[in-house]
Amino acid sequence: MARNDSGWAFGLAGGCVAVIGAAFLAAAVSTDMHGRLIVLALAAGVIAARTVDWRACLGSTAFAALVYVGFLAGHQGVLTGDEPAWAYTLVIGFAALLGRGQRWMHAVRQPHDRLQARMTRH
Numbered sequence: 001m002a003r004n005d006s007g008w009a010f011g012l013a014g015g016c017v018a019v020i021g022a023a024f025l026a027a028a029v030s031t032d033m034h035g036r037l038i039v040l041a042l043a044a045g046v047i048a049a050r051t052v053d054w055r056a057c058l059g060s061t062a063f064a065a066l067v068y069v070g071f072l073a074g075h076q077g078v079l080t081g082d083e084p085a086w087a088y089t090l091v092i093g094f095a096a097l098l099g100r101g102q103r104w105m106h107a108v109r110q111p112h113d114r115l116q117a118r119m120t121r122h
Helices: 007-029 033-050 054-073 083-121
Strands: none
Touching (some): 007 054
16 A cells, blocks of 8 residues: 655645745834844744644745745845845744744653553543
């Protein structure tokens, strides 16, 4: 029986749509480069915490970094212009790492909680 491994693509598509929505929000709310960075970093962290597959998380985080550098920090999709903007993408990556870590801690805790619930029932 072949395993269907295409579910991560839907997670990636959903994450990219969420990044685009966050970019529109960041552009509408803040004209400052740092304010826009915070909005996109928060979005990347939430996406990382909610996305099931790690490949979708990684792709969404990379897409968030590209959108930040190309459209929010720079202008008109030019990714080679502003070098300091690339350094700020570490904040987006760190936020995604925190979100993924939260998801991992929750996954580790679930078996422990189920065991506790079984032990208290008997």
